[in-house]
Amino acid sequence: MFATSRNRWFVLFVFMIAHGINDGFGWIIPPLLPTIREYFHLSYTEMGAFFTIYRIVGNIFQAPAAYLVHLMPITVILVTGLLMSSVGMLVASFSTSYKGLVWISAVGGIGRSTYHPLAVTMLSRMFGRDAFGRAMGLHLSGSSIGMVVAPFIVGILITHYSWRAPLQLWSLLGILAGVTLFIFLRNLKSELQPKEKPLSWPFFSRPLGAYLVAVTVWGIAQSGLMAFLPLFLVDHRHYNPVSAATAFGIMSFSGAVCRPFLGGLMDRMGRRKPVIIGGFIISCISMLVLVTVENQWFMYGSLILLGIFGSGHAGLADTFMIEMIPSQRREETIGFIYTLRMSIASLSPVAVGFASEKFSLYHSLFILAFAGGLAALLLLPVKEQPAD
Numbered sequence: 001m002f003a004t005s006r007n008r009w010f011v012l013f014v015f016m017i018a019h020g021i022n023d024g025f026g027w028i029i030p031p032l033l034p035t036i037r038e039y040f041h042l043s044y045t046e047m048g049a050f051f052t053i054y055r056i057v058g059n060i061f062q063a064p065a066a067y068l069v070h071l072m073p074i075t076v077i078l079v080t081g082l083l084m085s086s087v088g089m090l091v092a093s094f095s096t097s098y099k100g101l102v103w104i105s106a107v108g109g110i111g112r113s114t115y116h117p118l119a120v121t122m123l124s125r126m127f128g129r130d131a132f133g134r135a136m137g138l139h140l141s142g143s144s145i146g147m148v149v150a151p152f153i154v155g156i157l158i159t160h161y162s163w164r165a166p167l168q169l170w171s172l173l174g175i176l177a178g179v180t181l182f183i184f185l186r187n188l189k190s191e192l193q194p195k196e197k198p199l200s201w202p203f204f205s206r207p208l209g210a211y212l213v214a215v216t217v218w219g220i221a222q223s224g225l226m227a228f229l230p231l232f233l234v235d236h237r238h239y240n241p242v243s244a245a246t247a248f249g250i251m252s253f254s255g256a257v258c259r260p261f262l263g264g265l266m267d268r269m270g271r272r273k274p275v276i277i278g279g280f281i282i283s284c285i286s287m288l289v290l291v292t293v294e295n296q297w298f299m300y301g302s303l304i305l306l307g308i309f310g311s312g313h314a315g316l317a318d319t320f321m322i323e324m325i326p327s328q329r330r331e332e333t334i335g336f337i338y339t340l341r342m343s344i345a346s347l348s349p350v351a352v353g354f355a356s357e358k359f360s361l362y363h364s365l366f367i368l369a370f371a372g373g374l375a376a377l378l379l380l381p382v383k384e385q386p387a388d
Contacts, residue, residue: 008126012135014184015119016142021170021177022082022115024146025089025108026055027252028170031154031230031245035163040098044231044361048353050102051227056346057106058085059339061113063202066335070199074118079182081114086174093167117335124322124330129386130267136319137263144259144307147252155245202336203329207382211321212337214378218280218317219345221371222310224364225287227349232361237294247303254307262308262316272320273384277376279317283310284372291365310372323386 033047042050068077088108095101119139127135150170157165229251230244239247262279266272282305290302325333348368355364 011126011185012123012138014181015123016139016145017177018078018082018115018181019119019139019142020144020146020149021174022085022112022146023143024150024170025085025112025174027147027226027248028150028154028166029054030227031151031241031248032158032163032166033227033231034234034241034244035158036101037231039163040101042098044353044356045350046098046353047231048227048349048351050098050105052346052348052350053102054105054109055223055349056343058109058112059342059346061110061339062117062342063332063335063339065113066117066331067199068114069118069331074122075182075185077114078118078185079178081111082174082178082181083111084108085111086171086178089167089174090171093164093171116338117331120318120322121330121334125327129323132323133263133266133272133316133319134260135263136316137260140259140263140316141256144252144256148249148256151245151249151252155242155249158245159242198328200329200332202333203325204333205324205385207385208321208324208337210382211317211324211379212341214375214382215317215321216341216344217371217378218283218375219341220348221283221287221368223345224348224352224368225306225310228352228356228361228365232291232365236362237299247300250300251303251307254304256307258308259316263319266316266319271384272317272323273379273382276317276320277379279309280372280376280379282308282372284369284376286310287365287369287372291362291369320384323384326387 029051033051036042036050037047040046065077065081085108088111089105092101092105092108095104120136123135123139124132150166153169154166157169230239230241230248233239233244233247234241262275266275269275286302286305286309289298290306293299293302321337322330322334352361352364352368
């Protein structure tokens with residue numbers, strides 16, 4: 001697809017930046033929740049509803065967004081989505097009511113829907129099976145860098161300004177990234193656009209369905225943990241909001257550093273499944289330790305392991321899924337899978353918030369910890385069957 005190897009690594013680098021900004025909107029919200037709670041006097045359920053609505057609106061539109069490749073260039077779709085998300089969150093940061101914050105951010109969240117199905121499809125075509133794991137690992141590190149930088153910005157600004165300042169700064173970075181993405185990719189439209197792509201329904205197979213069930217189970221746990229981890233540290237481990245944001249950043253940083261090595265390990269082994277199952281099991285154990293053990297060393301060790309194997313593991317596991325789909329049917333299939341999987345996972349924060357009010361946040365996260373082990377068991381009988 002690409003004339004030179006240099007071109008594909010350059011595109012990967014640009015996608016890493018866009019990925020970090022796009023996902024960073026999701027990662028900047030959790031460390032802001034303790035402060036937003038105080039400002040609007042919210043309950044656990046209301047905080048979970050805010051995060052759930054923001055995410056689910058964007059996730060639902062991933063399937064239709066994938067079909068836009070038949071109407072316009074991929075570069076236009078990606079840039080428009082990033083700018084829409086950034087401007088929407090910038091406007092949401094000026095909200096004076098809880099309802100305004102929820103619904104304006106939800107409209108901005110629609111912009112997030114364009115990125116994942118199109119970007120990962122392009123990467124799967126640019127990089128063969130021998131390098132795809134490493135490419136996906138680096139691409140996910142872009143998201144992890146956003147996870148590191150966003151809480152870091154929160155930690156710096158929240159002590160001197162309100163919760164609005166970090167959101168406004170990230171939105172401005174998003175607008176800058178959108179313009180940059182357009183400038184750098186405008187000359188690569190012909191190479192990024194699929195040639196003679198037929199209009200078709202999403203592809204489906206039994207192994208693909210089994211994978212979807214397994215990774216959705218883990219996605220529910222991941223979404224609930226990511227949303228409520230800072231609140232758990234504030235309410236149950238007596239961290240202040242700045243320390244909780246820092247801990248969140250430590251977890252993210254470990255993932256940013258180590259995820260490319262996990263992808264490279266997959267490529268070296270020539271298999272995806274052992275690394276994916278191992279990651280689910282380690283995540284399960286790490287969550288249990290994080291929730292039940294109060295020793296600081298064990299807590300930080302668990303956060304680091306969750307950063308490496310948990311916070312973005314569903315994305316790395318997608319190498320297994322993507323290679324089961326014929327190349328010419330990947331946009332619509334990945335869009336459909338992401339819509340289904342991520343929309344279900346998006347309901348986790350509001351469910352965890354409701355359960356935490358009825359029981360406790362401790363018990364909610366304790367139950368979610370077992371999702372990693374269940375996901376590993378569900379994936380165990382699935383065979384690796386690359387389509388191309």
